[in-house]
Amino acid sequence: MRALLSLLIFASGCAGPLASLKVERPLTLESARFTIRSDGTVDADVHRIEHALSEAPAGLAPWGGLETPVTVFVVSDHRALERAVHRPGYAWLRAWARLEDVVVQAPSTWTTNAAVIDELLLHELTHCLLFQRTGTPESWRSKQIPLWFREGMAVWTAKQQGLYPTLEDTAQWAEKNPALDVFEDGEALSAEHYLEVYGFALHAFTFLERRYGAVQLGALMGQMKAGADFATGFEQAMGTTLARFQRDFLNYLHLRAFRGTGRSAPLLRPNLHELIEKRRPGA
Ligand SMILES: [Zn+2]
Known part of the structure; x- marks a missing residue:
């Protein structure tokens, strides 16, 4: 599958712990659109995640694929993940999915296994797909x-x-x-x-x-x-x-x-x- 990659600086007025992730990398595949956002210090993690995202549409095919683009936020460590998703005390948590975004703890802080990273991203994107296919931006949280x-x-x-x-x-x-x-x-x-x-x-x-x-x-x-x-x-x-x-x-x-x-x-x-x-x- 061909991927169109480019690196842009994201300028946003949004607040919260994810607002500092200003380096944006869009990834356009034939059947899905993603954007990876990071603080610019985790390039190797961003590359691993790009690979996982390029494989994901095939895995999502049984359910018809994603309906809308998804942004993947890469946070630097576990504390930052818990803060970003408001889940203190979930030591096993590595990522969190919502309707149109996924927050991922930088994979290099917990694994070196590329297959595990591919599986994690596919798992999280399955959540996004489920939210997208069962709800709208207004209704999905209440489902x-x-x-x-x-x-x-x-x-x-x-x-x-x-x-x-x-x-x-x-x-x-x-x-x-x-x-x-x-x-x-x-x-x-x-x-x-x-x-x-x-x-x-x-x-x-x-x-x-x-x-x-x-x-x-x-x-x-x-x-x-x-x-x-x-x-x-x-x-x-x-x-x-x-x-x-x-x-x-x-x-x-x-x-x-x-x-x-x-x-x-x-x-x-x-x-x-x-x-x-x-x-x-x-x-
Ligand atoms: Zn899950």
């Missing part, structure tokens, strides 16, 4: 998409499965902690139980995607964009209630239905091979 869906979708899209607990580990954790409800309280639980909560989110989203597929997930986003809240959009797109889906996933975990078959969840979406077979003359 209250549950953490399990947001983070499950992002971890799944960025193929970060290896970072989080397996299905068996998740089943055991859920059994040992029957009072913890990730579906309802994911946000609050993630501060102390980050890995377990994100693992649960990943497996719940994977179960959902396998059952209904990208087309119906796209329909859920479309329903929300048209005004529905998450639970209503879910029911309209999936034809089942959110509560019913959550019960099904918990049963799937507790009964270890993921064991033995080599398949992670039953298919409820049309099987293309079966449809093709049925249409063959004489079949």
Whole structure:
């Protein structure tokens, strides 16, 4: 994919901790537009992020891609990240996404692994895409998409499965902690139980995607964009209630239905091979 790169000095009147990031690097790809903003002292980080952004549109393709350009702010260290996103005490946090921007802690302060950086940016851009496809600049903050869906979708899209607990580990954790409800309280639980909560989110989203597929997930986003809240959009797109889906996933975990078959969840979406077979003359 061809990238058009140039370096400009950004002059802005905006206030806040991100206002000091005045060096602007636009990146125009065939299917997305980005701008990287930094303080000008983290060139190597900016180059790594450029690479990650150039790869990201392919990863976002299952969901139709970004609708609007995204600005990526590169902050110098973890303290600056917590300050910029108002999340004190989240030591594991490396980036934060909103509708049209992502704030990233300079990767060189926490990793040298290029693949990890690619995955992180794809994860964050998946959040931007979800916010863009379910809301507007006026409405996206009030949509209250549950953490399990947001983070499950992002971890799944960025193929970060290896970072989080397996299905068996998740089943055991859920059994040992029957009072913890990730579906309802994911946000609050993630501060102390980050890995377990994100693992649960990943497996719940994977179960959902396998059952209904990208087309119906796209329909859920479309329903929300048209005004529905998450639970209503879910029911309209999936034809089942959110509560019913959550019960099904918990049963799937507790009964270890993921064991033995080599398949992670039953298919409820049309099987293309079966449809093709049925249409063959004489079949
Ligand atoms: Zn995330």
